[in-house]
Amino acid sequence: MASQAFPPQEDGIPMPQRIFAVLAISFGIVMGVLDASIANIALPSIATDLGVSVAASIWVVNSFQLTVAVLLLAISSAAEILGLRRVFWVGLLIFTAASAACGLSGSITALIISRSVQGVGAACIFATYPALIAHIYPRRMLGRGIGISATIVSLSNALGPTVAAGILSVARWEWLFLVNIPIGILGLVIGARALPHTSTWKRPFDVPAAVASGAMIGLAVIGIDGLGRPDDRVLAIVEIAAALGIGALLWRWQGREATPLVPIDLLRLPVFSLSVITSICSYAPQSIVLIALPFYFQHTLGWSPVATGLIMTPIPLAVATIGVVAGRLADRYPAGVLCGIGLLVMATGLGLLVLLPDNPGVLNVVWREFTVGLGFGLFQTPNNRALLSSGPRHRSASAGGMLAVARLMGQTGGVSLVGVFSSLSGNDVTTSVLIAATGITLIGAVSSFTRLGVQPVVNR
Helix, strand or coil, rough: CCCCCCCCCCCCCCHHHHHHHHHHHHHHHHHHHHHHHHHHHHHHHHEEEEHCCHHHHHHHHHHHHHHHHHHHHHHHHHHHHCCHHHHHHHHHHHHHHHHHHCCCCHHHHHHHHHHHHHHHHHHHHHHHHHHHHHHHHHHHHHHHHHEEEHHHHCCCCCCHHHHHHHHHHHHCCCHHCCHHHHHHHHHHHHHHHHHHCCCCCCCCCCCHHHHHHHHHHHHHHHHHEEEEEEEHHHHHHHHHHHHHHCCCCCCCCCCCCCCCCHHHHHHHHHHHHHHHHHHHHHHHHHHHHHHHHHHHHHHCCCHHHHHHHHHHHHHHHHHHHHHHHHHHHHHHHHHHHHHHHHHHHHHHHHHHCCCCCCCCCCHHHHHHHHHHHHHEEEEEEEEHHHHHHCCHHHHHHHHHHHHHHHHHHHHHHHHHHHHHHHHHHHHCCCCHHHHHHHHHHHHHHHHHHHHHHHHCCCCC
């Protein structure tokens, strides 16, 4: 039986501890999100400096992303056994140490291994921080807390390329990783004192389920990504089929468990499963936009990479702008309504991008992108709040892990869809994929509104 970290009548942690706890979490989020994006900018420099091919250097990114994907559900389950605070803090420690190892790597092999270890730390951070927020803030302010974290994620995404370019203009690529060390140390010191103790559950860690779930998600991610490449499509279909087969076995096997590693118990809750579907149907279009528009701006309109980077910033800036407001609204109004409206706004912005004239001006593009970002920002926080609060409190870590998995699947699917359209229709597929993105977003809106007729589970 679990031992409660705080009496049932208490809700959240008091000020000013709450501020410092959020600060510690923010340091972890910033490092994880920035490193997921800035490594892309550094790949040409890494390939040249280490004397390797572009294909080899891409594994600097792939090793990180695959490690995170494979470990998310296993680490979420471990956090329920060991405690959210402990797993997050250890993840921050691993990420910081691995950042030092990345910066000191003298070969591509050492760098890829260090990035994989860094992915272990990132998985600990991403799997636990949403549930930690649910314990840090009073329930009446949960949406506000999630909105703040969403704003931090969006700002980190927006600043990633700028930060990378700034560091590379004055220093070597190694410093993209070494700058994490002081940030990580600050997060470790503050987190050791401020992060809340949460309930733990005395049960054995399910190693076979962890291996099977990792294989399922890994095969799904690799397979979905491979659909976008014609030469890999047959293998990709086999990988996806294998992932589905493992998933079916896990559903039968884990469905008998009271607290399964793969959260079958949560997925059987209509509000939770609809929130997961809605999440996938929002992150896929977001990913499509972030991949397709830069190609359109540079290849079709002839804009420079610098101009393209600047013109893409309205989307994450709009998400950051609306994030805190959406959080406050999420504490007062049903997620089904807010998310549905947000996705309708997002679909409107996507539709307006489809209708862009042949030679649009910058402002003509920016306000449409801002509309997409506002819609996504209005959706994101209420949906994350619904995911975290739709099941029992002791399953918040597994809910947070599933949130991260849904985001990953949506983003991977969006990238793959752009690749499939490109292989079928040539290079200029912007209009086609934006129409597809609009349709997927509207499916997400329907899924969101469907939640209005479903009775939520009281979070204990």
